[in-house]
Amino acid sequence: xxxxxxxxxxxxxxxxDGCRLYDAADLGPAVPVPADLRGAASVVQGDRAxxxxxxxxxxGINTLFWGYDAAGTVAFATKPRALVAAGIPFDDIFAIxxxxxxxxxPSQPRSHRWSLVPLAWRxxxxxxxxxxxENAASVRTALDGYLAAVAGxxxxxxxxxxxxxxxxxxxxxxxxxxxxxxxxxxxxxLARPGGRSSEDRRTAERLAMDLDIPLWSVTVTEDxxxxxxxxxxxxxxxxxxxxxxxxxxxxxxxxxxxxxxPATAGAARRMVLTGDLANEFLADYHPEHYNGRTYxxxxxxxxxxxxxxxxxxxxxxxxxxxxFAAWGLEAIQPYAVAVDAYMALTDPFFDQDDRKQQLCRxxxxxLLPEYVYARKKARAQVGDAQTGSGVLSAAINRGIDAAWxxxxxxxxxxxxxxKRLDRFLRAGHYRSAIPFEHQEVTTWRNSSPDSATAIx
Numbered sequence: 001x002x003x004x005x006x007x008x009x010x011x012x013x014x015x016x017d018g019c020r021l022y023d024a025a026d027l028g029p030a031v032p033v034p035a036d037l038r039g040a041a042s043v044v045q046g047d048r049a050x051x052x053x054x055x056x057x058x059x060g061i062n063t064l065f066w067g068y069d070a071a072g073t074v075a076f077a078t079k080p081r082a083l084v085a086a087g088i089p090f091d092d093i094f095a096i097x098x099x100x101x102x103x104x105x106p107s108q109p110r111s112h113r114w115s116l117v118p119l120a121w122r123x124x125x126x127x128x129x130x131x132x133x134e135n136a137a138s139v140r141t142a143l144d145g146y147l148a149a150v151a152g153x154x155x156x157x158x159x160x161x162x163x164x165x166x167x168x169x170x171x172x173x174x175x176x177x178x179x180x181x182x183x184x185x186x187x188x189x190l191a192r193p194g195g196r197s198s199e200d201r202r203t204a205e206r207l208a209m210d211l212d213i214p215l216w217s218v219t220v221t222e223d224x225x226x227x228x229x230x231x232x233x234x235x236x237x238x239x240x241x242x243x244x245x246x247x248x249x250x251x252x253x254x255x256x257x258x259x260x261x262p263a264t265a266g267a268a269r270r271m272v273l274t275g276d277l278a279n280e281f282l283a284d285y286h287p288e289h290y291n292g293r294t295y296x297x298x299x300x301x302x303x304x305x306x307x308x309x310x311x312x313x314x315x316x317x318x319x320x321x322x323x324f325a326a327w328g329l330e331a332i333q334p335y336a337v338a339v340d341a342y343m344a345l346t347d348p349f350f351d352q353d354d355r356k357q358q359l360c361r362x363x364x365x366x367l368l369p370e371y372v373y374a375r376k377k378a379r380a381q382v383g384d385a386q387t388g389s390g391v392l393s394a395a396i397n398r399g400i401d402a403a404w405x406x407x408x409x410x411x412x413x414x415x416x417x418x419k420r421l422d423r424f425l426r427a428g429h430y431r432s433a434i435p436f437e438h439q440e441v442t443t444w445r446n447s448s449p450d451s452a453t454a455i456x
Contacts, residue, residue: 003071003072003073003074004044004046004052004073004074004076004104005069005073005074005075005076006044006075006076006077007075007076007077007082007083007086008077008078008079008082009078010042010043010044010062010064010076010078011040011042011062011063011078011321011322011325012040012330013027013039013040013041013042013043013062014039014040014041014150014330014332015027015034015037015038015039015040015041015057016037016038016039016145016146016149016337017034017036017037017038018036018038018142018145019145019149020149021039021149021150021153022034022037022041024043024045027041027043027045027053027055028043028045028047028053029045029046029047029051029052029053029103029104029105030047030051033101033103037057037058038057038058038142038146038336038337038339038340039057039061039146039333039336039337040057040061040062040321040332040333040336041055041056041057041061041062042055042056042057042062042063042064042078042096043055043056044064044076051103051104051105052102052103052104053101053102053103053104054076054096054101054102054103054104054435055100055101055102056096056097056098056099056100057098057099058098058099059098059099059277059311059314059315059336059339060097060098060099060314060315060316061314061321061333061336062078062321063078063079063095063237063315063318063321063322064076064078064095064096065077065078065079065080065083065093065094065095065096065430066083066093066094066095066096066435067083067088067089067092067093067094068088068092069086069087069088070087074435074436075088078322078325079234079235079237079322080093080237080413080424081234081412081413084413084414089414090413090414090415090420090424091420091423093424093431094430094431094432094433094435095315095430095431095432095433096432096434096435097315097432097434098314098315102434102435104436132349132358132359132362133362135341135342135344135345135359135362136341136359136362136363137362138338138340138341138344139338139341139342139359139363140175140363140364142337142338142340142341143171143172143175143334143335143337143338143363144175144178144179145337146334146337147175147176147178147179147180147273147334148179150179150271150332151179151180154269154271156268156269157268157269157270157271157330158182158184158261158268158269158270158271159176159180159182159183159184159271159272159273160183160184160185160186160216160253160257160270160271160272160273161173161176161183161184161185161186161213161272161273161274162185162186162187162188162250162253162272162273162274162275163185163186163187163204163207163208163213163215164187164188164200164203164204164275165187165199165200165201165202165203165204165206165207165372165375166200166203166275166372166375167278167356167357167360167368167372167373167375168275168276168278168279168335169274169275170207170275170364170368170372171275171278171360171363171364171367171368172273172274172275172334172335173185173207173208173211173213173273174211174364174367174368175334175364175367176273176334177211177212177213183213184213184214184215184216185204185208185211185213185214185215185216186215186216186218186253186256186257186272187200187201187204187205187208187215187216187217187218188200188201188218188220188249188252188253189201189217189218189219189220190219190220190221190222190225190390190391190394191219191220191221191222198390199375201217201219203371203372203375204217205217206371207368207369207372210369216256216257216260218252218253218256220252222394222398224252225248225251225252225391225394226248226394226395226398226400228248228251228252228255229244229248229400229408230408230412231251231323231326232244232247232248232250232251232319232323233405233408233409233412234412234413235247235318235322235323235325235326236318236319236322236323237316237318237322237430238316238317238318238319238409238425239402239405239406239408239409239421239425240402240405240425241295241296241392241395241401241402241405242295242296243317243318243319244319244405245391245392245395246319247319247322247323248391249391250274250319250320250323250324250331251323251326253272253324254272254323254324254326254327254329255327257270257272257327257329258270258327258328258329263328269330270328270329270330271329271330271331271332272324272329272330272331272332273331273332273334274320274331274332274333275335276317276319276320276333276335277314277333277335277336277339278335278342278356279310280307280310280311280313280314280317281307281311281335281338281339281342281343282307282342282345282350282355282356282359283303283304283306283307283310283350284355284356285298285310286298288392290392290393290396291393291396293396295392295396296392302347302350303347303349303350303351304345304346304347304350306350307343307345307350309428311339311343312428312429313428313429315429315430316425316428316429316430320333321333345359357373360373361373406418406421409421
């Protein structure tokens, strides 16, 4: 039997079954495979008999990497860099595939010792195609139920909500204030000449006042922002410019929270709610242009097909949980539990330019003021509709482009030939494999949660 060890803590599990949060006892090797799991989970849990369950949530929100160390032990960690530090070559590190459960049972014959159970990213029953109002009601019910469950499980936590003034973060803030009595909003901005605030900041200030939520305003210089580059590359586990730029914003917020509310023995947990994932679920992305060049390019696909591609790529999007965890903060992405309702939306809906406004109006209604619904979209990496005033332009002006980020990621992981990165992250997926038999997974197909396959 191959030994198993865990390097460092795994990421917190905030997984939900539609009614309550899962706890450790629900996900261990002695209980049935969870039939319906939404939210974040990564599990490597054993019992006295030597049985293990290894699990990663269906969307891949939590990361889980592994490799064989010099003694032949299977070592697990949330970050490749931790495995590299333990002496495992980067080329020998793999991710556990998103949405699978691996049960390890040493008492079984070799041919049935390891059983792999893929978890569908949606329910066993395909989502029912409903009207906009019905889908919106499903999203609202899921968000309310999940945030109520999180609030009940962490009553003593100090809770922050990232607030850009956009629809996604504003919706989470509006619902969260109904469930968390001690909620603080936090807003990012880059310092600009003359002290001018971005449209993001001005909208966040106005909304926080209207929602009666205290706001922490985090304004950083470019030097302060880019001081976090190594952290976001290693803990965000990505070198692609969009995710790095988003990670830098989160790093600035995390560093500020940690400075103002440092972790001390016996102190309350520190949690951060984000509006991430809704953009993937609604394919609400577009390229950005600066100095005659295009950044953040997307594949040429129809709306629903693009949405499917973005959702499949969530397993490599660690710009939230991984980066906040670098400062000891627990990040929660509430939209994850509403994935079924979002995935039920079909191409006719995606043909509409104002699809997000329509859906958000139906989800949040009068919880949000009209100026939030009417506002033109601006990404946190940009700050407002004015080009040349955000993280993207600041990075490019300093020569921190895609090639620079890729090279630095390689250096941080002990890689001398950057071309080797193409095997690690390709087509939006980490290199994945199943431990014990070293079976590499190149294409992962979801199936129903009750279909188990024995690995020979």
